[in-house]
Amino acid sequence: MKKIQTPQEAVAPIPDGAVLMIGGFMCCGQPIRLTEALLAQGTKDLTVITNDAGFPDRGVGKLVVAGRIKRLIASHIGLNPTAGQKMNSGEMAVELVPQGTLAERIRCAGAGLGGVLTPTGLGTQVESGKRKMEIDGRTYLLETPLKADFALVKTSVCDRCGNAFTAKAGKNFNLVMAMAAQHTIAETDRLVEIGELDPERVTIPGIFINTVAVQGAR
Amino acid sequence: MTQKPKPTAEPAAGADKRVRIARRVAAELADGSLVNLGIGLPTLVANFIPKDKTVFLQSENGFIGLGPEAAPGTEDWDLVNAGGKPVTMVPGGCYFDSSLSFAVIRGGHVDVTVLGALEVDEEGNLANYMIPGKMVPGMGGAMDLVVGAKKVIIAMEHVNKHGAPKILRRCTLPLTARKEVDLIVTDMAVIRVAHDGLILEQIAEGTTVEAVVRCTGCQLQIHQKVGEF
Numbered sequence: 442m443k444k445i446q447t448p449q450e451a452v453a454p455i456p457d458g459a460v461l462m463i464g465g466f467m468c469c470g471q472p473i474r475l476t477e478a479l480l481a482q483g484t485k486d487l488t489v490i491t492n493d494a495g496f497p498d499r500g501v502g503k504l505v506v507a508g509r510i511k512r513l514i515a516s517h518i519g520l521n522p523t524a525g526q527k528m529n530s531g532e533m534a535v536e537l538v539p540q541g542t543l544a545e546r547i548r549c550a551g552a553g554l555g556g557v558l559t560p561t562g563l564g565t566q567v568e569s570g571k572r573k574m575e576i577d578g579r580t581y582l583l584e585t586p587l588k589a590d591f592a593l594v595k596t597s598v599c600d601r602c603g604n605a606f607t608a609k610a611g612k613n614f615n616l617v618m619a620m621a622a623q624h625t626i627a628e629t630d631r632l633v634e635i636g637e638l639d640p641e642r643v644t645i646p647g648i649f650i651n652t653v654a655v656q657g658a659r
Numbered sequence: 660m661t662q663k664p665k666p667t668a669e670p671a672a673g674a675d676k677r678v679r680i681a682r683r684v685a686a687e688l689a690d691g692s693l694v695n696l697g698i699g700l701p702t703l704v705a706n707f708i709p710k711d712k713t714v715f716l717q718s719e720n721g722f723i724g725l726g727p728e729a730a731p732g733t734e735d736w737d738l739v740n741a742g743g744k745p746v747t748m749v750p751g752g753c754y755f756d757s758s759l760s761f762a763v764i765r766g767g768h769v770d771v772t773v774l775g776a777l778e779v780d781e782e783g784n785l786a787n788y789m790i791p792g793k794m795v796p797g798m799g800g801a802m803d804l805v806v807g808a809k810k811v812i813i814a815m816e817h818v819n820k821h822g823a824p825k826i827l828r829r830c831t832l833p834l835t836a837r838k839e840v841d842l843i844v845t846d847m848a849v850i851r852v853a854h855d856g857l858i859l860e861q862i863a864e865g866t867t868v869e870a871v872v873r874c875t876g877c878q879l880q881i882h883q884k885v886g887e888f
Contacts, residue, residue: 466720466757467743469736492757493799496743519796520743528795537795540719541761541803548758561765561803564784564837597737609737609748610721612756644756 443603444652448478451626451654455484455591458511462547462592462618463491463501467520470611471500472595472628475654479593480504486511490547490587492540492614493517494524508532514587516540539567542584544617550586551620551649557584592622596645599629599655600638603647612644619649626652676816676846679863682707683888684773684814684844688714692770693763695719695804698742701773701814715751717769719800721760724752741800764800765807772808774801776815776843778830781877783840783852785813786832798835805836817845817874824876826850826857847871849888850879861886 444451452475455461465471480503489510494517495502502521504510512534518524527533538546545557558581562568572583594615596605605627607615619625627645632655677700685707688694695717696702705727708714716725719741726747729735734745755763763769778786785805788798805811819825826843843850848871849861859879862871864887872879 467739467741469720469739469743493797515797517797517799519794519799525795529792535795537797539798539802540757540800541765541807544757544761559765561806563806565802565834567798567802609735609754610718610739611737612754613721613760614757616756617758 442601443647443650445601445632446652446654447657448474448628448654449481451475451628451652452478452482452484452593454624455479455482457484458486458488459484459591460488460589461490462589462614462622463489464592464594464613464615464618465495465500466492466610466613468495468500468502470595470607470613470615471495472593472626472654473500474656475593475626475628476500476504480507480509485509488512488514490514490543490589490618492543494521497521497523505533512536514538514543516543542567543587544614546584546587547614547621548617550588551617554586556586558582559584587621589618589622590624592618592625594619594625594627594645596627596629598631598633598638599627599650599653600633600647601635601653603627603650603653604638604640604643605629605645605647605650606638606642607644616645619645624651625649626654628654677703679846679888680814680816680844683849684812685709686888687812687842687844688712688771690714693717693723693768695764695769695772695808697772697774697801697804699775701775702740702742704773704814715749717760717763718746719760719764719804721756722748722752722754723763724749761800761803764803767807767809769804769808771810771812772804773812773814774804776813776825778825778827778832779813779815779840779843780827780830781852781856782829783838784830785811785835785840786830787835789833791833801835805839810841811839813840813843815843815845817847817871824874827876828878847874853880856880858882859885861888863888
């Protein structure tokens with residue numbers, strides 16, 4: 442049985458300066474209730490690992506606009522103009538990571554691997570400062586694991602063991618992030634009793650979830 | 660190298676150019692192929708896939724079977740494309756997470772990726788993700804797509820908005836990938852990237868080989884039988 446809390450209670454342990462992973466792709470599959478609670482809580486100086494800077498008026502994008510993020514690790518920031526402005530002014534450090542590399546760096550942190558070898562980024566600025574290795578005649582970049590103190594993930598249905606299902610294209614980074622953090626908070630649209638979620642439909646095993654956040658429920 | 664004269668802009672309207680490019684790219688897609696279309700102009704290609712071909716579209720955010728944009732009032736915010744817009748799914752598709760999506764992309768399971776470009780050069784190098792100091796949107800999935808897809812098609816206007824060539828001897832902007840581009844389709848020409856340079860294979864109806872050469876910033880080998888499209 443997992444801790445069942447409101448979004449506000451669930452984000453309370455997140456301190457200033459924490460390293461966070463936040464699931465979602467352009468707000469699809471993003472735990473918006475958790476990002477809103479974090480915004481209201483005033484937490485700042487965050488390092489955020491997420492696919493993109495989203496839109497200025499929603500989810501992670503609002504944390505960017507409010508100046509809560511000190512360092513952003515993402516693959517794309519183009520649809521949130523404030524992110525580019527804060528990067529250029531030096532207010533927010535941005536590390537751009539190819540999307541597939543981002544997913545694998547997070548996954549290998551949760552999967553007990555020391556890194557991943559990828560051809561992506563060879564011959565570009567991405568390879569700067571990284572080790573190259575040749576395997577069977579092909580050159581790869583060594584990309585290292587990305588871990589976090591907390592992961593905030595989105596689920597459509599979650600049972601009291603934390604087993605979760607995220608619908609459709611909302612899956613994106615939610616599974617790998619749930620695996621890679623010390624403490625994972627799963628926001629859910631619908632909390633169900635144990636046995637109500639078909640094990641065949643589980644997209645995030647409950648063992649990766651520490652806290653289930655649901656609006657108003659106990 | 661001699662300095663090329665300043666190219667003249669094409670008279671065709673912007674929308675017509677884009678349709679011409681999209682239609683020509685669609686003709687490259689084989690029956691049964693898995694294709695990823697980039698945001699913007701490449702997205703238009705979906706409108707011109709012949710009805711007698713089955714082509715599945717992969718969406719980098721986690722599914723195969725990308726359909727048209729959702730009609731107003733039917734939006735499902737759990738189903739968006741790589742630009743964050745609500746879309747639909749065609750029968751025969753499936754969902755997966757980002758790790759698997761990029762295994763599909765990087766692992767060579769995507770037959771064709773179609774992307775826009777800021778610059779392409781005669782080595783098949785591509786620059787399409789940033790203009791330092793000006794526009795730094797990030798590479799998103801583009802670096803993985805061009806490295807992993809079996810065939811990389813660039814769909815873009817032949818010259819930039821100032822009339823300057825986008826096809827160059829060497830890219831000047833930060834690269835998205837080295838030597839990965841296979842084919843360049845513009846409003847003026849179809850150009851194949853060979854190991855020893857660029858080959859002009861087709862020109863658009865209403866233009867000439869000379870005009871294409873004038874609007875291109877590097878040497879073009881002219882195919883023996885240049886076709887029209």
